[in-house]
Amino acid sequence: MGAKGRKPRLAVWKFASCDGCQLTLLDCEDELLAIAGAVDIAYFPEATRGKIEGHYDISLVEGSITTSHDAARIHEVRRRSTTLVTIGACATTGGIQALRNFADVKEYTSVVYARPDYISTLADSTPIADHVAVDFELRGCPISKYQLMETISAFLAGRRPVTPPHSVCMECKIKGNVCVMVAHGTPCLGPVTHAGCHAVCPSYNRGCYGCYGPMETPNPTSLTHRMKALGMGQKEVQRVYRTFNADAPVFRKESERHDP
Amino acid sequence: MTRRTIKVGYLSRVEGEGALKVVVRDGVVRSAELSIFEPPRFFEAFLRGRSFSEAPDITSRICGICPIAYQMSAVNAMEDALGVTVAGPLRDLRRLLYCGEWIESHALHIYMLHAPDFLGYAGAIDMAREHGDLVRRGLGLKKAGNEILSLVGGREIHPINVKVGGFYRVPQRRDLDPLAEQLKHARDSALETVRWVAGFDFPDRERDYIFVSLRHPSDYPLNEGRIVSSRGLDIAPAQYDEHFEETHVARSTALQARLKDGSSYLVGPLARYSLNFDRLSPLAQEAARAAGLDPVCRNPYRSIVVRAVEVLYACDEALRIIENYQAPDLPAIDVEPRAAIGFGATEAPRGLLYHRYRLEADGSIAEARIVPPTSQNQASIEEDLAGFVGGFLELSDEALRDRCEQTVRNYDPCISCATHFLRLEVDRG
Secondary structure, eight states: GGGGGGOOOEEEEEEEEEHHHHHHHHHHHTTTHHHHHEEEEEEOOOTTTTOOOEEEEEEEEESBBBBBHHHHHHHHHHHHHEEEEEEEEHHHHHHHGGGGGGGGGGHHHHHHHHSSSGOOOSSSOOOOGGGGOSSEEOSSSOHHHHHHHHHHHHHHHTOOOOOOBHHHHHHHHTTTTOOOOOOHHOOGGGGBSOOOOOSHHHHSSSOOOOTTOOOOSHHHHHHHHHHHHHHHOOOHHHHHSSSSSSHHHHHHHHHHHHHH | OOOEEESSSOOOOSBEEEEEEEEHHHHHHHHEEEEOOOOOHHHHHHHTTTTTTGGGHHHHHHOOHHHHHHHHHHHHHHHHHOOOOOHHHHHHHHHHHHHHHHHHHHHIIIIIIIIHHHHHHBBHHHHHHOOHHHHHHHHHHHHHHHHHHHHSSSSSSSSOOOTTTEEESSOOOGGGGGHHHHHHHHHHHHHHHHHHHTTTTTOOOOOOOOBBBOOSSSSSSOOOOOOETTTTTTEEEGGGGHHHEEEEEOEEESEEEEEESSOOOOHHHHHHHHHHGSSOOOOHHHHHHHTTSSSOOOOOOGGGHHHHHHHHHHHHHHHHHHHOOOOOOBBBBBOOSSSEEOOOOOOOOEEEEEEEEEEESSEEEEEEEOOOHHHHHHHHHHHHEEEEEEEETSSOOHHHHHHHHHHHHHTBHHHHHOOOOEEEEEEOO
16 A cells, blocks of 8 residues: 555566566556556556656566666666566566577677677576565466456555466366367477466467466476377477576476487 | 757657657757667577477567567468468458457557647546546557457467467357457447547648558558558568668667668558558548548658558458458468578558568578568658757757657657667757
């Protein structure tokens, strides 16, 4: 809650990212004006040039840390925020741009930019929690708008948000989906992936590609065994763990077991 | 020498991070520079070694505002490389999905990002305190676009249903009926939007732009066509690199694209509309004329009206597709990997988006090149500022800064995409 009876102040911060997770807030079309009624949207440069300086009651942080400037800026954000929530795979695990963590960033720079000397970047893309204390993490590439609203509602009510850490498999069961791996032999990361998307990929007849990152206590080795039995090779297995949450420790470890 | 300095540290209501510096000496604008400091993410580097089939899912992460554009340019390029053509209802479904993104992205820009400039608000939420019904109309329109993305694509941001060769699952005819009902309301809202924005006060500024967009034999361009310009260029997407080049300037993590003769050009709604007015639906043409637009529009401040016309067109086109839709027998056609080069160019809401991939025999990506619309517009944005700011120097520092920001927002720049955008500093030195 905000101090002295005022509305709580909400800020939205961006680091290395695609803007999709903060867009999720604007995608709450039916709820946006109600949210704006309950909190002061005090800093949200993608949506407004108005800003309130000072301290924020809740900060939503999108994106990963990839530059020394951002590594310093996140400490400033932390100092000015009572509650800091990371939103999405980039902020929570380093994102797709953490693929550089498995490669040589100098070589990457020379491939993309004509003048690598104009580019200043860190060797690794790291999650916010590697730099400052984080109060709550929202998973997903992108986050779910329902989980975002749950998080803001919980903050307003002074309780912890409810975002179940079970696997996507549970969501398939709740929806009554036929298992794509059992019934169609389609490789699926659902058994090791954190819930939150309402099992969108299996609902469209494709295997989950893990964009919510690891569930709690996953068993990827067992899943890998099954995916290999379905015909996936060493390279393919490594690739499926190296996408939007490639540097989440569990996924990193499993992918490294399949180094050529 | 007279000296005035204006700074905007972080340009707001654009997607991504950037800054702007305008240098004025004795009442003359000497230079205008756009800096993009969005951190680089190296997509073209880490795409190497990935499977051709992963390109739509991976490249969509370049931009959360226009993921379909990335998915469509990627699948078109891959299908070009693999020698297959997606036709019939699968082609129509892709076009429907792209209409959804145009509606969502344009409605966001018109109502939430750009209209506040014309009406004098910091943002849409402040605007909603006095114009609640207007903002609700915008949100409703945006939602209609998102409903298409959600139903056909699986979800609004980073949809999951697009694959090389078609889709993972296709909707049945009856699945689309509720969407059609929503789109009829959206089309009415879009028509009201065109009338509303047509009444804004537009600075009387024009430039003789080189417009570049796709052009298709029968359709307003979304997903396919040849690359044409207002100076007579007419090439296949495969010839893009022969006519355009990207350069790297020190102030940006974004590359700047220009024509090979060094001239800047403009992509996006203004270019698309001016090169393809004859391809708009009768309803959209009529609304454009009633809004006071000629078939060619060179005033970038009026781009908000052109965007509204495109939203109307996209609603109209989506309804046409739904009315004629018959579900295909299979959700996708088969594709076989081979060593080849493929090219894809589509019309993202912000303009032409070019992809090129070189594939190995096993279908893995050997080389990737992606040229987003904001890189292509960057030179043109700077020239607009250099050309127009001189006429606004009588304004106070604050009003001038607002006008500069508005001039940049005319382009709906997507800086996240272009990294490979804004603090404003006006040095009147």
